[in-house]
Amino acid sequence: MSGEGPFTHQARNQRKSVRTRARLMDAAVEVFARDGFEAASVNEIARRADVVNGTFYVHFKDKDAIAAEVAFKVAYDIARQIDGAMTHIDNAAERFSCATRQFIEIACGQPQWGWVLIRSAGYAPEVHRQVESYLRTDLALGVRQGLFDLEIDAFTMDTILSMILAALAARLRGDTGPEAASKVSEMVLRVLGVPAVAAKAFAWSPIELQGFKIQTTL
Amino acid sequence: MSGEGPFTHQARNQRKSVRTRARLMDAAVEVFARDGFEAASVNEIARRADVVNGTFYVHFKDKDAIAAEVAFKVAYDIARQIDGAMTHIDNAAERFSCATRQFIEIACGQPQWGWVLIRSAGYAPEVHRQVESYLRTDLALGVRQGLFDLEIDAFTMDTILSMILAALAARLRGDTGPEAASKVSEMVLRVLGVPAVAAKAFAWSPIELQGFKIQTTL
DNA sequence: CCAATAATTGACAAAGGTCCCAAAAAACGC
DNA sequence: GCGTTTTTTGGGACCTTTGTCAATTATTGG
Numbered sequence A, B: 001m002s003g004e005g006p007f008t009h010q011a012r013n014q015r016k017s018v019r020t021r022a023r024l025m026d027a028a029v030e031v032f033a034r035d036g037f038e039a040a041s042v043n044e045i046a047r048r049a050d051v052v053n054g055t056f057y058v059h060f061k062d063k064d065a066i067a068a069e070v071a072f073k074v075a076y077d078i079a080r081q082i083d084g085a086m087t088h089i090d091n092a093a094e095r096f097s098c099a100t101r102q103f104i105e106i107a108c109g110q111p112q113w114g115w116v117l118i119r120s121a122g123y124a125p126e127v128h129r130q131v132e133s134y135l136r137t138d139l140a141l142g143v144r145q146g147l148f149d150l151e152i153d154a155f156t157m158d159t160i161l162s163m164i165l166a167a168l169a170a171r172l173r174g175d176t177g178p179e180a181a182s183k184v185s186e187m188v189l190r191v192l193g194v195p196a197v198a199a200k201a202f203a204w205s206p207i208e209l210q211g212f213k214i215q216t217t218l
Numbered sequence C: 001c002c003a004a005t006a007a008t009t010g011a012c013a014a015a016g017g018t019c020c021c022a023a024a025a026a027a028c029g030c
Numbered sequence D: 001g002c003g004t005t006t007t008t009t010g011g012g013a014c015c016t017t018t019g020t021c022a023a024t025t026a027t028t029g030g
Helices: A006-010 A016-035 A042-048 A053-059 A063-084 A092-109 A111-120 A125-144 A154-173 A179-192 A196-204 B006-010 B016-039 B042-048 B053-059 B063-084 B092-109 B111-120 B125-144 B154-173 B179-192 B196-204
Strands: none
Touching: A006 A016, A016 A042, A016 A053, A016 A063, A016 A111, A042 A053, A063 A092, A063 A111, A063 A125, A092 A111, A092 A125, A092 A154, A092 A179, A092 A196, A111 A125, A111 A154, A125 A154, A154 A179, A154 B154, A154 B179, A179 A196, A179 B154, A179 B179, B006 B016, B016 B042, B016 B053, B016 B063, B016 B111, B042 B053, B063 B092, B063 B111, B063 B125, B092 B111, B092 B125, B092 B154, B092 B179, B092 B196, B111 B125, B111 B154, B125 B154, B154 B179, B179 B196
8 A cells, every 4th residue: 555645644534334335436547547547447546545346336336436536525515625715815816816726736736636626527417417516606706796707607608717726637647837826817807808017917916825734645 | 441541542452561561550540549559568459450360560670660550640631731731822811820720630631640649648759840830931931020029949939839739639629619720820829929809800710721622641 | 463572460378457356464452 | 263244356358459461353554
């Protein structure tokens, strides 16, 4: 086994079944991140969780089942962290910029989670829904505040999300430094109709967070 | 076998080896488009090309080899079609909008090629390079013409490409109608710094093509 | 038309995948 | 500590995949 992952940590005081399940999920994250969903094998996941192959099937029906659960939990957890740290920001452009930058930062701090998000975006609708949920609210707010002049429909959301994920991928690949998060924020704000100068200001201003620091594990 | 694909058609008068190779490539397009690169199997490709498994290995070293070749040929061919039909347009914003809209239209006319482009974008650098080659020229031109005010670096290119591919994917999934191409053009032009009104005008103006119509097969 | 060359075949080994299950071991409540 | 319940084990049945190769069949130039 390779260290203790976030799910395992969260399950530390629960009954054995729960702990094993959590170990399988941490292992699945590693394998999905490295090999992609299609190429990942149940055997490899079990091996990394230090259980024999048969144990896997006690806990999950098949590969699809664990993938859906892992993707959902990862997306949910990240979204929750971001939301919690932003309750004090009112301006929609600032909220968007802050959320996007934090999202990329958090996902980079846990690279395997980042890759799982990217690689599962195509297959797992629940990931899309999770990430979009925090986006949609702020975008709609911006329209109401008169900051954004673009119609926020499903296609717009989809395009914006793909920009953010592209930035995350570039960052995880190491193609770019931490500035990618601000760059992509600025680009999206321009798409939304924020004037260039204001977009730059929002995207590059320092982030103020509620509380000390962002929590990067469950 | 399921009909005659573009590669097979192009190879119709060549020697047998070339024709079989082309059939394998058409089959590979179908399988990669349907299953994605990771899940695609050499067996399935051979079956669809109406040859036995062993024949595949006469023509290609392995799955990677055929994937690289297919992705490159598809990207190259589409880029060539677009370039050829745009020699008479001078304005960079118009060129970009026209190229993007045609790109999506062509890729949708041959859905399997479209999916191959999307699914291989992550794995095959040659696809990125091909598609970016026609983009980069026009974006740089726009900066020189004073139309765009955004620095065109690798990250910018990457983000813009991901927007275009997201629109293509939405279109191929049937999530959106033909207007997606104009919508995404408009969004990218805004990113590039084109004023909202002008961006809308460029993105939705009718396309004038050199010659009669776009060719949609090799 | 025939010999030489080119191309395809089909069977197979080796590797690895999925999923199941009877038996063993561990954990739990009393 | 002890019997019951929960959980894990290990191996096996069966399938798919990859990649190779000697044998066979098709094509083609002379």
